[in-house]
Amino acid sequence: MSVDVLHLAINYIDLAASGEHSAHYREQLIGTDGSVSTLLEQLHLAYNGKPAKGYASFSDDKDPAVPQALASWQAADTDYLGFTKAMTDALVNQLSTHQLPETGYLVLGHYRYLASEFLIVCLLGSKDHFALTEQLDLSTSRHLDIARMQLAARIDLTEYQVNAGAGNYISFIRGRAGRKVADFFLDFLGCAEGTDARQNSQKVLASVEEYFAAAEFEQGEKTSARRQVFDYCEERAKAGQDVVLAELSAVVDPEQENGFLHYCAEQQLEVAEQFPVEVKELKKMVKFNGAGGGISLSFDEKLLGDRVQYDAGTDTLIIKGTPPNLRDQLQRFTQGYSAFQRQRDDD
Template sequence: MSVDMQHLAINFIALTDSGEHQAHYREALIGNSHAVANLVEQLHLAYNGKPAKGYARFNHDKSTRVFHALTDWKRSQTDFLGFAKATTDALVVELSQHQLPETGYLLLAHYQYLASEYLLVCLLGSKDHFELSEQLELAASRHLDIGRMQLAARFDLTELDVNADKGNYISFIRGRAGRKVADFFLDFLGCEEGADARANSLKVLASVEEYMGAAEFAGEEKTSARRQVFDYCEERAKAGQEVVLAELSAVLDPEQENGFLHYCAEQQLDVAAQFPVEVKELKKLVKFNGAGGGLSLSFDEKLLGERVQYDVKTDTLVIKGTPPNLRDQLQRFTQGYSAFDHAAE
């Protein structure tokens, strides 16, 4: 995989002693190099790997600096450095208004991957790394903390140009800090949520099961089909691409590649021709898992009815053949750990 690097701007947002946000601007763009392309590629992969994303569109009732700055840049009325400064200023204003203590390096990366043109906007923290020279001299260096990327959004500029009415051209990481962070980032960008990836995923789950029932798939065929559907959707999501219904139909039922496509239309299932998905929800196609009351269970869907039996009336699971490490723990506990210790002697 490789990205075609176009522009990269980095500014720093800090807190003053009085607790106010202040921006520090780099006076020039980061020059293109192999190292820069590698950095942006890592950012691209890290962003794609985030499981919970929202999708949005510009809200034209909100007159925001980001929208106007992006428009001016795309019309060549300003350069990328000017766009980056305006975006940084807008972020400082929103951070202050929402009273969030977030600081860090604001990266704006413009690049191409495959046939799409992207703009990634992310606020990253940093962490110190330490190294020793051959003379055992200690040195410290500061690294961008890409692994903890939480405040980030990506514009699909190609989608914005050719299919803006669809409204899925902005994606953002929902984050772990609750709804307030998502709201803050949407306000910063001047957009509103569009497609719901989680709702789409649940609709796929229900529609696929309905189709397999109507098409009278056998048990093993269902298991294989669920795995194929999950693998296809996971691959698309990791690549930052939407699921294409026609392709999904061919994956689900290769012998009738348009079978699922026609079924959705005939049954008026309201499945879009192309849509984003959330892999976390689609795992239900291939795995059962749950936790509560001190119990945590997880097993592959294909084991149900074979090694795992479920009685609906008594709400009882019977598992034949436990994992070796679990079996060892259970045997040691029930027989007494001392018995194993003496056997070893």
């Protein structure tokens, strides 16, 4: 995988003891050499790997600073450096408005991946790394903490230019810090949440299962098709791309490539022609898992009805053939550890 670096700017946002935010600007763009390309590739992959994303579009009811700055840059009235300065100023303003203590390096990367151009915007923290020289002197270096990326969003500039009406050209990480942070980042970008990837995923799950029943798929065919559907959706999500309904239809039923497509139209299932999905939700197609009351279980969908039997009437699960490590633990516990060890020694 490789990305084509177009522009990269990094500014720093600080918080004074008085509680006021301030920005420190880099006066030139960062070059587009190999290390920059590697950085943007890592950001691209890290962002795609985040499971919980929201989707949004610019809103007239929000702060227009970012949409206006973007329009000015795309119209060539402002260069990229000026555009990123305006973005940084907008972020400082929202941090102050929301009274959040966030600081860090604001990375604004413009790049091309496959046939689309993207603008990734993320506020990253840093961490110190320690190394020893040949003389055993201690040296430190500061690294961007990409692994802990939480405050980040990405604008699909190509989608925004050609299909803004779809309303899902901006994605953002929901994160774990609470709804207030998500609201703050949406306010910073001047956008409102729209397309719900989780709901899209649930609709795909329901629609595909309905099609299986209508097309009278056998159990083995269902299991195979579910895996193919999940693999296709996961691949699209990891690449940061939407699921295409026509392509999904061919995956659901290769023998009738438009079968699922026509079924959705006939049943008025209101599945969009192109939509983002949430892999975590779609994983329910191929794996069952749950935890509660001191029990944690997980098993592949293909085992249900075979090695795993479920009685809905009594809410009872019967598992035939336990994993070796679990079986070992159970035998040690039921037989007594000393007796079990003697048995193992005799064997």
